[in-house]
Amino acid sequence: MSVKPEAASALFAGPFALATLSALDGAAFPALVTSDAQVIDLRDALDDADLSVRDLLNDWEAVLPRLTALAGDSAPRRAPLADFRVHAPVEPRQVFQSGANYRQHVIDLHVAHRAPGDERPEAERRAEAAEIMDRRAAEDLPYVFIGLPSAITGPYDDVALPAWAEKPDWELELAAVIGRPAYQVSVEEALAHVAGYTMANDLTDRATVFRRDMPQIGTDWLRSKNAPGFTPLGPWIVPAASVGDTGDLRLTLKLNGETMQDESTKxxxxxxxxxVSYASQTARLLPGDLVLTGSPAGNGMHWGRLLRDGDVMDASITGLGAQRTRCVAEVAR
Structure with missing residues (x-):
């Protein structure tokens, strides 16, 4: 799907972003997209026919000044962004996903996922969830798990809702894109390993999050989050310097035009x-990897309205552009 002209005037923060594009009948290629919706094919500009966005991130410190220069240079051949299909901006080797990282969202889920036999008033259960969040923050224990790169799809692609998914839900998230290997880095060092940011809609089937047959095992993230296409990603990777402080970005998701999520990263x-620091204490983060940072309040469980065939999700994050994805029911096999 090409970018709609009405969206081109406010693509992203800063003078340029990275993308993976293709002509309608061609192979995908790494592109520099300028703020005026023009495209520079980086295979030609950097004289590397086999180049990918992940290759650029592998050498980010050296590449970034060259990209900055290209964005301001009128010499490289350019083409209108509207002529191209936009894919997920990068193929990561690893996807690190964060759960329970927005205070109000977690409280809402705690209330919605009432355990069988728990008849306590909602106010009491909300107070319990708030206490849990306060304790987690004080003990400095984020919650990170692994997602599959095969779940990633483009920012304008249709999303197939599996026939087995009884309660498919949306979860818009800010995603950090790694630009330098990170292993056991401190909080103070962590952002130096982030090349830029993109957006992800981390879809979840709420009916399969918990293993009812083995409650002692806990959550089943493979089943609930990793169906093909369950992570629409992009459209762009915006350099970290252009995004600036990520402490107050607005995340907004609309379902069929109605606002469902509208919250700040505050x-x-x-x-x-x-x-990023926490994930790196256990795993070695690699260039192109994604660190999803959790989703704010306003998911389908909160509204009592889950995704259905034909639904259209419009999502945006300050400075990172916008997604539009349509849900299509998968035919049962």
Missing amino acids: DMIFDVARM
Whole structure:
């Protein structure tokens, strides 16, 4: 799907962003997209026919000045963005996902996922959830798990709702894109390893989050989050310097034109630096990897309205552009 002309005037913060594009009948390629909706094919500009966005991130410190120069240079051949299809901006090797990182969202989920037999008033259960959040923040313990790159799809692609998914839900998230390997980095060092930011809609089937057959095992993230296309990503990777402070970005998701999520990253319990640092204490983060930072309040469980065939989700995050994805029911096999 090409970018609609009405969206081109406010693509992203800063003078340029990275994208993965293709002509309607061609192979995908790494692109520099300028703020006036023009495209520079980076294979030609950097003289590398096999170049990918992940290759650029592998050498981010050296590449970034060259990209900045290209964005301001009138010499490279350019083409209108509207002529191209927009894909997910990068193919990560690893996807680190954060759960329970927006205070109000977690409280809402705690109330919605009432355990069988728990007849306490809602106010009491909300107070319990708030206490849990306060304790997690004080103990400095983010919650991170692993997602599959195969779940990623483009920012304007249709999303197939599996026939087995009884309660598919949306979860718009800010995603940090790693630009330098990070292993056991401190919170103070963490942002130096982030090349830029993009947006992800981390869809979840609420009916399969918890293993009812084995409650002692807990959550089943493979089943609930990793169906093909369950992570629409992009459209762009915006350099970290252009985004600036991620402590007050607005996340907005509309379902069929009605606002469902509309919250600031101020509601995060753990900020981007803390999430990247925490993940790096166990795993080695690699260039192109994603660190999703959790989703704010306003998911379908809160509204009592889950995703259905034909639904259209419009999502945006300050400075990072916009997604539009349509839900299509998968035919049962």
